[in-house]
Every structure is written in C-alpha cells, then in structure tokens.
Amino acid sequence: NAGVTQTPKFQVLKTGQSMTLQCAQDMNHEYMSWYRQDPGMGLRLIHYSVGAGITDQGEVPNGYNVSRSTTEDFPLRLLSAAPSQTSVYFCASTQLQGNSYEQYFGPGTRLTVT
Amino acid sequence: GQSLEQPSEVTAVEGAIVQINCTYQTSGFYGLSWYQQHDGGAPTFLSYNALDGLEETGRFSSFLSRSDSYGYLLLQELQMKDSASYFCAAIYNQGGKLIFGQGTELSVKP
Numbered sequence: 001n002a003g004v005t006q007t008p009k010f011q012v013l014k015t016g017q018s019m020t021l022q023c024a025q026d027m028n029h030e031y032m033s034w035y036r037q038d039p040g041m042g043l044r045l046i047h048y049s050v051g052a053g054i055t056d057q058g059e060v061p062n063g064y065n066v067s068r069s070t071t072e073d074f075p076l077r078l079l080s081a082a083p084s085q086t087s088v089y090f091c092a093s094t095q096l097q098g099n100s101y102e103q104y105f106g107p108g109t110r111l112t113v114t
Numbered sequence: 115g116q117s118l119e120q121p122s123e124v125t126a127v128e129g130a131i132v133q134i135n136c137t138y139q140t141s142g143f144y145g146l147s148w149y150q151q152h153d154g155g156a157p158t159f160l161s162y163n164a165l166d167g168l169e170e171t172g173r174f175s176s177f178l179s180r181s182d183s184y185g186y187l188l189l190q191e192l193q194m195k196d197s198a199s200y201f202c203a204a205i206y207n208q209g210g211k212l213i214f215g216q217g218t219e220l221s222v223k224p
Contacts, residue, residue: 031210033212035214041216041217042201042214042215042216042217043157043201043203043214044214045211045212045213045214048210048211048212049210050207050210056207056210056211058211059213090156090157092212094212096144096145096205096208098164099164099165101145101147101159101162101164101205102159103147103159103212104159105156105157105158106156107156108156
C-alpha cells in the first residue's frame with residue numbers, strides 16, 4: 001500500500017514548455033485533488049475530481065488541465081509553463097462517508113519555471 | 115467566495131495549551147478539517163468535524179459550530195515538535211472541494 005505517489009519530485013522547465021505531473025493512489029478513494037503552494041502561503045485548489053470521468057475547476061485552474069480516466073490516476077498538465085507557475089504541487093486523495101473522513105497527500109513536486 | 119480566516123501566527127511555551135481559530139463561508143459547507151505541515155513537507159491530516167461539537171484525538175482536539183461558521187483546533191501539552199504550520203480546510207460540494215486557510219504558524223518555546 002503506497003498511499004499517494006507523485007512524480008517527478010523536482011522539475012525545471014523553460015517558459016512555454018509543457019509537462020504532466022503524475023499522481024496515483026492505491027486506496028480506492030473517490031476524490032482526488034491538485035493543489036499548489038507558494039512560499040508562506042496556504043494550499044490553493046487547482047482542479048479536483050469526484051470520480052473517474054468527472055473533474056471540476058478549483059480556485060486557480062487557469063493554465064492547467066486534468067483528466068481522470070481511472071480511479072487510481074489523476075495527472076495534471078501544464079499547457080505552456082510560465083514563471084508564475086513556479087510552486088510546490090501537491091496531489092491528495094480523499095474518502096468521505098458521513099462522519100468518516102480520510103485524506104492523504106503525496107510528497108509534492110517542486111517545479112521551477114525559468 | 116469560500117475563503118477561510120485563521121490567525122497568521124501563534125507562540126506558546128512547552129506544556130501549554132493553544133487554540134487556533136478558523137472561520138469559514140457557509141455556502142455549500144459540508145465539514146471542517148485540520149492539517150499540520152512541517153517545513154518542506156506534505157500536509158498531514160489531524161482532525162475532521164462534520165457535526166457540531168468536539169472531536170478528540172490524543173493531544174489534539176477540534177471543535178465546530180455550524181451556527182457560528184467557526185471552528186478551532188486545540189493542542190494540549192505542547193511539545194517542541196509541534197512547531198509547524200496548521201491549516202484549517204473547509205469541505206464543500208459534499209466532499210469534492212476542499213478550500214484551505216492561509217495557515218497559522220505555531221512556535222513552541224522552551
């Protein structure tokens with residue numbers, strides 16, 4: 001049981017490049033989310049998914065795309081990287097049933113755009 | 115909007131009790147959760163409240179009052195290792211959407 005895995009751990013991109021951040025969970029959780037965290041700030045929701053085939057925008061979706069073809073995987077695509085997207089990206093998976101709540105974060109991807 | 119408010123920093127001494135407050139927007143609100151984050155690490159889940167009242171998990175407790183749109187995290191018997199950032203996060207849309215506060219930096223002094 002690996003929990004939530006993210007790859008890569010570190011990435012440097014040039015402005016205008018595209019890339020995909022990978023996220024996978026093996027807990028059969030329904031909900032998955034992507035966040036970005038800038039220095040000294042809270043986590044801001046980029047996109048989230050409530051199940052395979054269903055995604056929705058969060059607080060800061062511009063410049064990012066997601067898809068959820070399986071329960072396990074929730075990749076985040078940067079379409080054309082910009083320096084403003086330099087941040088730490090966290091993926092999370094969540095199971096929520098009534099009063100029972102379970103959430104785990106991946107270790108994060110540290111992205112620098114030059 | 116769905117913003118949350120929490121104090122930016124709190125300082126306390128070892129062995130003391132500290133309370134971190136959080137207010138949230140009510141539209142679509144489902145529950146309130148709390149997280150701890152040490153420098154450079156991923157957030158870790160601490161506590162969750164779906165109903166009004168107190169939830170206790172060891173030294174950490176969390177409280178929710180839906181009528182006041184307010185919750186708090188209570189940390190007892192503070193230890194140096196509790197120095198970290200603490201985030202409240204409100205769950206909306208029946209669990210699909212989680213919005214975080216800006217975080218409270220807790221410093222525990224000897």
